[in-house]
Amino acid sequence: xxxxxxxxxHGDQGLIRRVAEMENKADAFIDAGDSCLEAEDIRPFxxxxxxxxxxxxxxxxxxxxxxxRVYLTHGAxxxxxxxxxxxxxxxxxxxxxGHTHKYEDSINNSIYCLNxxxxxxxxxxxxxxxxxxxxxxxxxxxxxxEIY
Numbered sequence: 141x142x143x144x145x146x147x148x149x150h151g152d153q154g155l156i157r158r159v160a161e162m163e164n165k166a167d168a169f170i171d172a173g174d175s176c177l178e179a180e181d182i183r184p185f186x187x188x189x190x191x192x193x194x195x196x197x198x199x200x201x202x203x204x205x206x207x208x209r210v211y212l213t214h215g216a217x218x219x220x221x222x223x224x225x226x227x228x229x230x231x232x233x234x235x236x237x238g239h240t241h242k243y244e245d246s247i248n249n250s251i252y253c254l255n256x257x258x259x260x261x262x263x264x265x266x267x268x269x270x271x272x273x274x275x276x277x278x279x280x281x282x283x284x285x286e287i288y
Contacts, residue, residue, distance in 0.1 A: 141205050146185065146270045147172035147214075147238030148258035150192065155259045155287060156182050159270055162287075166272070168205070172238030172256060173197070173214030190238060191216035202230055205275040210234040215255075224251050234280070243269045245282050252280060259287055 144163045149156050149171070156177075160169060173190025175182050179197070189197040191214065200213040211227035215237035218226075227235040234252040242264040243257035257269035267286040274281040 141168065141275045142166045143168045143170060143205055143273045143275065144185075144270065145170050145172065145236055145254065145256045145273060146259050147256045148174045148190070148241050149176070149182075149260050150174055150258075151176040152260040153177055153181055155268065156185065159259060159287060160184055163272060168203075170203070170212060170236065172212060172236055173216075174238060188212055188214055190214040200226075202232065205273075206277055208234055208275050208280065210236060212236045215239045220248070220253065224249050224253065227251055243271070243284055245271070245284065252282075254282065 144166045169185040171185040171187035173188045174192045176192050178195050187197045189199050203210040209232045211230050211232035215223050216239045223237055236254045241258035244255040246253045256271040259268040259270050262268050267288045270285050272283045
């Protein structure tokens, strides 16, 4: 199963649409918050509430992909270790979060810690980033993608 993950678009609906068009073969599209747009404006992405979102989105979601349990949140106001502990308390082996505007793909405390960075306002380079995750029953493959 192929999942596209974005975060921190901060109102740039054009970039959101471009990612969806470029990755049109994906099975699922998720946003880790701060789209600053309504749900109908970010389709096909499903989202969580970021600190700059005023629309109603849940603060977190638990998602399932090929047997993997995924904790999705924006992460504002929480340390990475707190986010890892929350993911573990929900028996998730994958944590996806945003807020930092910095790409991350690491394993901490047996948890995959994934942050797609920001598609519109990166703080770790000059081009926006997002990620494509391929979930299979026994493996996760993560690709960093850039957009400008």
